[in-house]
Amino acid sequence: MTFPYTYPLMSVRECNSDQTxxxxxxxxxxxxxxxxxVSDTGATVLVSVTYDLGRSQVxxxxxxxxREEIPSDVPALKGASHFEKTVTIPLGExxxxxxxxxxxxxxxxxxADQYTLPANGACAMDDILTGKPPKTPISSL
Known part of the structure; x- marks a missing residue:
């Protein structure tokens, strides 16, 4: 099973130390x-993530x-990164x-429960979505 997803476009900025x-x-x-x-304790997944930063994205x-575009008279950031790795992730982590x-x-x-939602509240992201620090540290992939 492959799960492709393109996230909503995000604006980011970088300022000098004086914010000028x-x-x-x-x-x-x-x-x-x-x-x-998939096992009783976790799942092995191939994770491939592409990060593309530019003046314009569609x-x-x-x-x-x-489409989101930065006006031509505003200095634009540019960059790209790609991550790809097969990992085993324990259930609920x-x-x-x-x-x-x-x-x-x-x-x-x-x-998943019968509605394909996470069972027993596992993987709840309420704290992350409201900006609260997680109760336990989140490991890197």
């Missing part, structure tokens, strides 16, 4: 997660296209990757 000059960019983050094996499908400018990718594996 800043550069801005748009990040497109795409992941492909391939489920390779995402879309056959129904809708979204979060793993993460950190990219430039504070962009993070997180992955967690949980058994």
């Amino acid at each position: 000059a800043c550069s801005v960019g748009v990040v497109k983050l795409h992941s492909d997660t391939v489920l390779q094996d 995402i879309g499908d056959t129904v809708m296209t979204t 979060m793993r993460h990757l950190t990219f430039d400018h504070g962009v993070e990718f997180g992955i967690c594996v949980a058994a």
Whole structure:
């Protein structure tokens, strides 16, 4: 099973120490997660994540296209990174990757209930989504 996902476009910026000059960019983050094996204690997955930072980004499908662009008179950030690795993740434990400018990718594996939602509240991201630090450290991939 392959799970491709392109995340909503994100604006990031980098400023000098006085906050008097800043550069801005748009990040497109795409992941492909391939489920390779599942056991009672975890899952082995191929994780492939592409980070693309530039003046302009476009995402879309056959129904809708979204474009975000930094004006030409604003200094733009540029960069790219790719991560690909096969990992075994224990059930209910979060793993993460950190990219430039504070962009993070997180992955967690949980058994699913009858509605294909994580069972027993495993992999809950409520704290992360509200900006609270996690109760336990999150390991890197």
